[in-house]
Amino acid sequence: MRRAVLAPVVLLALVVGAAIVDVWPRLRRSQMPERFGFGTPATSEEIRQWANEITPDGRGLPHDSGTVAQGESIYRLRCSGCHGVTGTEGPFDRLVGREPGDSFNFGRDPNFLAKRTIGNYWPYATTLYDYINRAMPFDAPGSLSSPEVYSVVAYLLNRNQIIPANAVMSDRTLPLVRMPARDRFVVDDRSGGRSVR
């Protein structure tokens, strides 16, 4: 009798709970199996094909290399249409420029005059390889070969006065490049409550 009275109450509580907060933890304890067994195992070859991202320590970089000179000709052909002949003209993202230099005063500039470039803003050189390799050029994403990507990266780093003109970028050298804005980034310290951050 008592159980019969309680059941609808419990059910109602679950429904209300689901509407307001995630009821899942409660259900999980009582009804979820350890595993459902859905999905199929991924082979290491499949994972290799899909997982092509590059991390700041250089993990994922192919065993290849490229030069500033080669990068310049690839850039002219494949990139300058969107980013300008010298990487400053646009019409899309400005890639080259060290101003405002050490002041890093983006947050103080109400007129947004300083554009965030590779030279003044990007904290990791490996991110360049990662992004260009997968998402560029805009009209044919992922169409550059590894040496071409290394070369374009080398060219852009050189244009930003980060590496010399004779530098070779490879899986060994790229992770060692220290970007000017490397130490500018801080973790989010907002946490709600009374403070405005």
Place this chain on the structure above:
Amino acid sequence: MTARSTRSGISADKNTDVPAASLSRRTLLAGAVGVIGATLLDNASALHAQAKGLMPSPRALDDPGKVQGHIPTELGERSPFEHPRRRVNRAAPSGESESPLQDLYGTITPADLHFERHHGGVPVIDPAQYTLLIHGMVDRPLKFTLADLKRFPAVSRVCFIECSGNGYRGFQTTTMKREATPSWIDGLLSTSEWTGVPLTTLFREVGVKPDAKWLLAEGSDAAHMTRSIPVEKALDDAMIAYAQNGEAIRPEQGYPARLLLPGWEGNSQVKWIKRIELAKDPFMTREETSKYTDPLANGTARMFSFVMDAKSLIIFPAYPNTVSRGWCIITGLAWSGRGKITRVEISTDGGHSWQTAELQAPVLSKCTTRFRYPWKYNGGEALLMSRAVDETGYVQPTRAELVAARGAGTFYHMNSIRGWKVERGGKVFFHVEA
């Protein structure tokens, strides 16, 4: 045209003269649409017009009670009188369109009016080909088809999604202008009921290793949108969503599946998700370093600033409305990525005094909340403002407070109090602040 027929001898004005048997026979003969007499011809026109999204004839409009309405259809359409539209702000693959906040009611955004922001256009994905790969620091790397995902117990949740940069045009002195509508200011905000699999369910399936602290989420669009997300969030309330407002997710929102991170910036909720990789450290992708980081006045930039702080916006009255003398129900939306909205205050005198608005129940966590405040307008000048408070005690700051905390050149997460200037006579403009 075959459905149209006329029959002489029947008064065009009195459809009561139409014999019921005749009507029924004709209806059958015509297949679906039986039209007898001029009045019913009007009816057919109305049906035809509505099916095509055109206006019914003036006759049918004159008194809808005198003609039969249109028959059931497989797919409903909006009234021919309603034309809500997204405002396409940038018509490019890396583009955006805004929800028409001023044309919407309540809190749910119709799926076809949900804002868009994408970096490589909207991909076309065949659900039969779709695969989600979860790998990295897991015991069992697995591939899930869409059908696999739908076999798991589903959960539904109503929450907002807001673009990280929403509101910049109303915050930056270089862009703000008086002639600004609510959607122009804050239209990269929408609310839906999302249905999908909790990420915790999938994590149990693959066996996430205890020292995995971050996950990489990758989309299958041309931008290869990639963001690092703390595993903590995945264990809290993240889901792989495949449905929106009761139907399959729209292509612009990530069809056939997207990452949903309630309360977090839109960009992190990777659409068209194809891969999740578990790791110890964040991956430092382009979208979490060179973009979606917030420059601060002290010469640093904030990284991984995921949560959308509490915010509110008066949606009526707003530009280009004109307020009439007398009672005016001020209404708008308030939302917080940290939980529930607990209070919304309204000022009609530019922030000198504040009154509490009524919140529409139910107030959901990390969801838009509709507020209303009855105001008697005297025909003079007024400056309307709204201020949201969330359950952490956070109070939506003024623009000056936000500038003091972050600098005038900051970008993303611009949640300062917005104002609407009511001029003598009732014309409303966005309040431009120096």
